[in-house]
Amino acid sequence: MCLILQGCKVTSIGEQRVDLCAGEALLVSHDLPVTSRITNASNAAPYIALILSLDMGMVRSLYDQVADANIPEARARSLSAWPADPAWLAPLTRYVELMDNPLDAQVLGPSILREIHYRLLLSPNGGMLRRLLIADSHASRIAKAIQMLRREFRATLSVSDLAHSAGMSASSFHEHFKAVTGTTPLQYQKDLRLIQARALLVEKGWSVSETAFAVGYESPTHFSRDYSKKFAVPPSRDRVSPS
Template identity: 55%
Template sequence: MERLIDDASRRVRAADGGGDQPTVQQLMPGLRILRQNSPSSFQASLYEPVLCLILQGRKQVAIGEETLSFGPGECILVSHDLPVTSRITKAPYLALTLAVDVAALRELYDKVADSALDSGPARVVQKHRADPGLLDAMHRYLALADSPADARVLGALTSTEIHYRLLTAPFGGMLRRLMRRDSNASAVARAIGRMREDIRSPITVPELARRVGMSSSSFHKHFKAITSTTPLQYQKDLRLLEARQLLQTGGPSVTTAAYEVGYESPSQFSREYARKFGVPPSQDLADATGTA
């Protein structure tokens, strides 16, 4: 763990501006170093399947009514695209994040699947203390950034090892269920994919349930159990997150952003935006364009 902290700190130090804004560096495919020098307020975002390993500091992640707190040596594993709110509670904060490659997991699962893999906790967000094998593999993957030749040959192999360790770990239960195409976890993932493909179109629970081969009641039950929210609220969160990204990059007007993400009423959009993010959409746009 100490070697991993030293290596990550060395790499990010040169790019650290010393201010309150986070420093983000990507050194290997899917692998990023994040550093922040001060605590932050809660911020809404969409987590795609990811492993986040805390090296220094502490972080809180809220999913529905549950809040997880994790610190040095602990990791959080997210199996589905998930709207969350999170904040840094102790700084300096240093973490590694690795995008989880679902296709790579499925190929591995086909090779190692057996009844033993069906055991273990099955939660969409799983907190766990990183074991020595995972820490070593993460460190070796990070170290490959020093040698492009080694990275070309060993990068894919080391990434595969990390995914294998996640898939077979005691806390990888939801990942294992996700790999089974007949599972509820897989059905919910397909429904989420459908919503993300076209966030503008209205959805109905019966339509989504039909698309993934489930009854409406069963689909609603399992969707909420996995994501801690309802399908309609999930789509609303997707729309608001997409709109905020548009506005914070100095994009369209508030009204245009509302229509682009599927709202029919700009006033309703503004109310729900302010309720979720704590500021009106006009403020985010003004901050982005320097017209405040």
């Protein structure tokens, strides 16, 4: 969960695009290769955000208690944005304030964190998070395929392989994968490769060719074309020359 405290940014994956400004929050229920760009910030008012990693074990421990709650799920998406809700903003504020007192953090932190997770599960935008916890739901099956994609994103994977890992037919898997993630399985894999490639270029200064092969591309030309399309600059422009 990401809460924007100051400034604005845009986050996207596939056909989904979410614009966020101060006072709004983003909830990501699945492991998605999203890209983000800060759209409003300055030296006087820099972009500031608070990110909270959700504890899925804690979420699961709460599910039985909220499973029967009558909560609207019209916006049950893996990438959801909405104005900060006082119901979970209040415990989140208390949780952050504990940083100044280690003993309070140790004693009170776990219960406050549990309350934050509870409030997020109950929120209208927690719909996909709730579906993820239902055994054998489409959301949970897609999550299994995502784990496989994450582990083997460099390998050549077919939709039928991924569908088998999720226990679904190829056509049903493709449909539900896009409904959950906002993108296709192969585009998801491509995004994983390109995001990893950008890190290798920017942080390690690898050459375009060795980066292409390292993330699973067979052709540096094909890699450069995909990279330029996604990031609007050629990979050679992002490469940091080794010092």
